Amino acid sequence: MTAPMTSAANGTPPTAASESLDVLIVGGGPVGASAAALLQVSTKDARHPLRVAVLESNRPAALPSDAPLDSRVSALSRASERILTAIGAWSLIPASRMQPYERMRVWHESVKPRSRDVLEFDAAYAGEPNLGYIIENRLVQTAALTAFETAGGKVIAGELSRLRVHDHHVDLETSAGTFACKLVVGADGARSSVREAIGLSAETSSYHQTAIVANVRTELPHERTAWQRFLRTGTLAFLPLADGCSSIVWSADDSAAAPLLGMSVTAFEQELLRQSDAVLGAVKLRTDRQSFPLRKLTAHRFTAHRCALIGDAAHVVHPLAGQGVNLGLLDAAALCELICAASRMREEPGAQTVLRRYERWRKSEIEPIALAIDGFNRYLAHGLGPLSRIAQHGLALVNRSDEAKRFFITRALGLDGELPKVARHGGALS
Numbered sequence: 286m287t288a289p290m291t292s293a294a295n296g297t298p299p300t301a302a303s304e305s306l307d308v309l310i311v312g313g314g315p316v317g318a319s320a321a322a323l324l325q326v327s328t329k330d331a332r333h334p335l336r337v338a339v340l341e342s343n344r345p346a347a348l349p350s351d352a353p354l355d356s357r358v359s360a361l362s363r364a365s366e367r368i369l370t371a372i373g374a375w376s377l378i379p380a381s382r383m384q385p386y387e388r389m390r391v392w393h394e395s396v397k398p399r400s401r402d403v404l405e406f407d408a409a410y411a412g413e414p415n416l417g418y419i420i421e422n423r424l425v426q427t428a429a430l431t432a433f434e435t436a437g438g439k440v441i442a443g444e445l446s447r448l449r450v451h452d453h454h455v456d457l458e459t460s461a462g463t464f465a466c467k468l469v470v471g472a473d474g475a476r477s478s479v480r481e482a483i484g485l486s487a488e489t490s491s492y493h494q495t496a497i498v499a500n501v502r503t504e505l506p507h508e509r510t511a512w513q514r515f516l517r518t519g520t521l522a523f524l525p526l527a528d529g530c531s532s533i534v535w536s537a538d539d540s541a542a543a544p545l546l547g548m549s550v551t552a553f554e555q556e557l558l559r560q561s562d563a564v565l566g567a568v569k570l571r572t573d574r575q576s577f578p579l580r581k582l583t584a585h586r587f588t589a590h591r592c593a594l595i596g597d598a599a600h601v602v603h604p605l606a607g608q609g610v611n612l613g614l615l616d617a618a619a620l621c622e623l624i625c626a627a628s629r630m631r632e633e634p635g636a637q638t639v640l641r642r643y644e645r646w647r648k649s650e651i652e653p654i655a656l657a658i659d660g661f662n663r664y665l666a667h668g669l670g671p672l673s674r675i676a677q678h679g680l681a682l683v684n685r686s687d688e689a690k691r692f693f694i695t696r697a698l699g700l701d702g703e704l705p706k707v708a709r710h711g712g713a714l715s
Contacts, residue, residue, distance in 0.1 A: 306336045308624070308634050309457060309466040311445055311479050313341025315359075315422060315610055316596035317472025318429035320617035322372035323707070325436040327625045335628060338439040340459060344430065345423045354382065355421045356500045356572045358524060358532045360511065360607035362417050364699030364708035365614045369428070371707045373435065377428035378420060384527040385415035388510040389697075390564075394517065398564040411694040416511075419524045419532065422610070445473075448482040455591050455635075468635035470593050470620070472613075475582050477598035483589045492579040492662065494519055495542035496604060497535040499574045500526065501557065504566025507531050512564055513605070520605045520662070521560055530571055533557065536579060536605060536662075546576055579603060583655065587644040591635035593620055600651050606658050611699050612651060618705035619646050650702050 308324060310317045321339045328335045361369075369375040392403040408416050430440055443461030448469065457464045471479025480487065507525035514521050519537040526532055537545060545553060550570055557568040582601040587594045596613030620643045624634045632639070695701045699708060 303463045303465040306338050306466040308337045308468045309464055310470040310472050311340045312473030313339040313430055315425040316613035316617050319614055321438055322429055322433035323621040325433055325438040326372050329436055338441055340441045340443055342444045354526050354528055356498045356532055357422045358419050359422055359610040360417050360419055362611045362699035365611050367708055367711040368614050368618050370711055372432045374428035374432040377431055378424050382527050384419045384525050386509050386511050386525050387415050391513045393515045398562050406694050445478050450590055467633050468591055471598040472595050473598055475597045475601050480594055480598050483592045485584055485586050487582050487584040489582045493539050494536050494579040495539055495576050496579055497574055497576050500530050500532050500571040502530050502569045502571055588640035593640055602655050602658050603662050616647050618707050622705045
C-alpha cells in the first residue's frame, strides 16, 4: 500500500459516494476500539447520537477458551478497568484468563531479591484489592470491538490509502470504500499513517534496546506478584499469569539481546535463572521468544485541523513501567469526554476548541510520566555513576516510607493526575 496522502482544501462537500460519519477512528486496537465504544455508548441514547466507525484491517480471531495464554500482555490499571467496564468490555474478558496482581517487588542487581532494600508495593497500602490485572492484549482488543458493535457501532475491515482534510470535513479513501467525517482519530500505532498523512511531526529516538517476551513456567509460584530486576544491561520483569505461569519482558541492550535470542532454549533458561537471581527458581520456556526494538516517540502536536492522535500514534514510552496501554486508554477517555460535552452543546466533534483542550490536557499528563520513565531506565537499568548510585539507594528509602509508597501505588493504579470522569468514577460519559 502506498503511503496515505493528505491535502488541505476549502469547504468542498463530500462526494455523493462517500459514507458520512461524525467520527472515524483509524486503528481498532485496544485504545482505538475503546475510544469508539466510549463515544458509541455515551451518545447512543442522545437526541443526536454520533455516527462512529472504526477502520481496522487486522481484527484478531476469537480464541478458543482452552487456547494457551499469549505472551503479549499488558498490566491494566484501575483506571483502565473502569474505562473498560464503562463500555461493557470488562465483562467480556474471561475471568479465567486475567490475573490480578497484589504486589510489585522491584530491586537492583546490587541487592538480594528478598532483602529489606527491595522496593515492595502492596495493594493494601492504598486500600485496594489489587494493583491491576495482567491480561492478553488481543482479549482487550476483542472485548472492546465487541462492546462497540453491541452498542451499534460499525467496524470497517480495510486500510487507509488517502486522507484529505477540508474546512468542514475529512475525506478518507480506504480499501473498503470512501468515507467523510467531521473528525478523524489516529489510533494506528507508532507508525501512524494518520499522523504521517496530516503532516504531524514526532520526536523519535532509539533506546538501543530490544524487548524479549515469552511465557515461562517457574519452579516457585509467582505469588500474584510482579517481579522486576534492574540490570546493568536492561530490565527483566516477570508478570504473573492466570495459569500459574509468568510472562517475561526482558528489555535488554541490543548488544546483550542478540546473544540472548541466539541461545538454545536450555541456555536461555539458564540465563533467565541467573539474571533473575533465582527469585522464582528454575525457569522453563512455554512459548517461543518474540522480540521487537524499543523506541521512544512523542508527537510534537497531538492534533491538527479535524484530526487527533491517541495512544501510540501520539506517544510511546519504555515498557518498564507498563504504562503504554493505560496512557492510551486515558487519551481515549479524555478525548471522548470532551467530544461528548461538545455534542451536548451542539458543537461538532472536530471543533478546534475540543481539540485544543484535548491536546493541552493530555500533553501535560504525558510529559512528566515519560520523563520519569526515562529516568528509571537511564539511572536504574544502566547507570554506574553517582546519580545512578543515588537512584539505586532511593529504592530502599522509598521502601521505608509508607507515604512514598502510597504515592507510587496511586500513580501505578492510574488514580493520580487530571483524570477523565470515567477513569475516576466509572460509568458512562453522558
